[in-house]
Amino acid sequence: MDALDAKYPFFATAREAVADAAVSLPELVAADAPAVERARERVERALMDGTVASESGAFPAESEYDAQAELLSYPIARILVSLLDSQPAIEKYAAAEAATAIDRIREDLATDDELRSMSTPTVSLDDVLAEFDLADAVRPESPRPSAGTAGGTAATGAGSGTGSARDPEHYWIAVGPYLRLTSPSWGESWRLVNRALADGEVRVSREELLDALEAAVEDRVREGLPFELATGEGIAAELESGVADLKRLLSERTYAGPVDVVAPDLFPPCMRNLIEKAERGTDLSPPESFALMAFLVGIGMSPDEVVAFCADTSLDAEGIRYQTEYLSDDRGSQYPPPTCETLANYGICHNEEDHMQVAADPLTYYERRVTEADEVTDWREENATAAEAESE
Ligand code: SF4
Structure with missing residues (x-):
């Protein structure tokens, strides 16, 4: 084999x-x-x-x-x-197979050609596209000539760390597969209206193409289950x-019960960083947005509260509702929020002051901080007071 x-x-x-x-x-x-x-x-x-x-x-x-x-x-x-x-277990299993596969694909693409031929077997982007019948639906953007290079044959530079310097930074994907493999719930920038669209093709970055391929793997794994x-x-x-x-x-592992208090000052650094990033107007990647939504739902926030809490961020209300409603219904109990280890793998956790020693997941960490705090102010109360004052 x-x-x-x-x-x-x-x-x-x-x-x-x-x-x-x-x-x-x-x-x-x-x-x-x-x-x-x-x-x-x-x-x-x-x-x-x-x-x-x-x-x-x-x-x-x-x-x-x-x-x-x-x-x-x-x-x-x-x-x-x-x-x-359990349908949620199937969903989570398919997502995990896809996340692992895309990590391996990233590594394969980053393996340079010489090593590729002599070390462990690797796939190329063309192999993966062909596997999912996307060979004719995705094409690399023609490289632009770099400064000082005549003839237009220069590299564009990968920039994403997932390929060699000769790999294109952008691709064009046919609109049908784009709509099938991506979701507006991933963030504003995924909406078709916010995309460069020409001749039935949508422009995506190399990383975005990998996100779409991750969705293709997930569909394949889920199929038949x-x-x-x-x-x-x-x-x-x-x-x-x-x-x-x-x-x-x-x-x-099912989360026993939310601490049911929303104290942003006590949120773990990973979640504060994600909120600050979204407040700066920067889009969160799908794993980042999932981690944040799972945390907010995990501390007992309703979809409406999460929408209000994220009102001034890059996260759009529709995407928030989609994710939080999924996480907070009966099936939500099967979705323990990602662990610190998983968040570290995604580059979301920086383990400030080695506090991974204190708890294995952000919810447990938050729960401890709430228990230890002398005084806790609930954002929900502050928000309700502000809304009342505004209506007067
Ligand atoms: S150690 Fe855990 S709680 Fe702390 S920043 Fe990392 S993921 Fe968040």
Whole structure:
């Protein structure tokens, strides 16, 4: 089995490799093969930490699992997540597979050509576009000549850190795939009206193209889930104890109850930084906006309160409502806000004064600060008083 299939198990070739392999998933599960343990880890990490990368290290160089275990863990993880019988768990699992895949794609694109041919197998942007039938829908913007270069063949410079200096900074994507793969809830700048649009194509930066590809991976992973499996029979029976462990973990990690006070001065630095960034009018990336919304909902704010709280920021009311309503309904209990580790991976956390030692997630940190504070003023009361004064 090929390391590339193991790295991107949702690719069509990987699915074929699993189909062609002379292995039976029920037998693997019955034998408790390494792929089963890795599948359990895959789902647990997805639900708890938003990634499916193994804790033992990056695949393939550092992971304790070989390509076969890594590849076969994917179909088994899909069975496990189906048995959890929870749509939010499926959503979170698909998002985590996509986030991990896009990190790997970024690394692959940043690997220079010489290393690419001799070290671990990597994909190119063309490979990924072809995988999602986007080869004809995306084209790089013609490079502009750089200062002092005649003939227009100079590099544009990547600027994003996700490719070599020869990679274009911008691409044009056909409007149909753009609308299918992106969402206005990601921020104002994603709305079509705010985009350069010409001849049925939308201009996107390289990073934005990767965001759209992450959505394509997420759709691919979500497709076909949940499987219909009779509980208590066959493979479902064999996986019963693993499923019970995952359900227990989920219920333990479900946030017990909001502190139910909105004290922005006591917010952890990661959230204050995101709010300040949005107040400066800068768009938040999808992970940034998700982290902030999950935190605000986690401390007990209603969608209306979040909209009012973010009124003077780059976040638009419609996007806020979409995200917060999703997070605050019954399904919200399955979405523990991202941990400090996940936020650090996204560059959202800078672990000021090493306070990751104090708490593993921003909500717990905030809760401690509220408990320890001598006096706490709730923003909701201040906001209501200001609104009353205005109406008089
Ligand atoms: S350590 Fe946690 S709470 Fe503190 S800034 Fe980082 S993510 Fe936020």
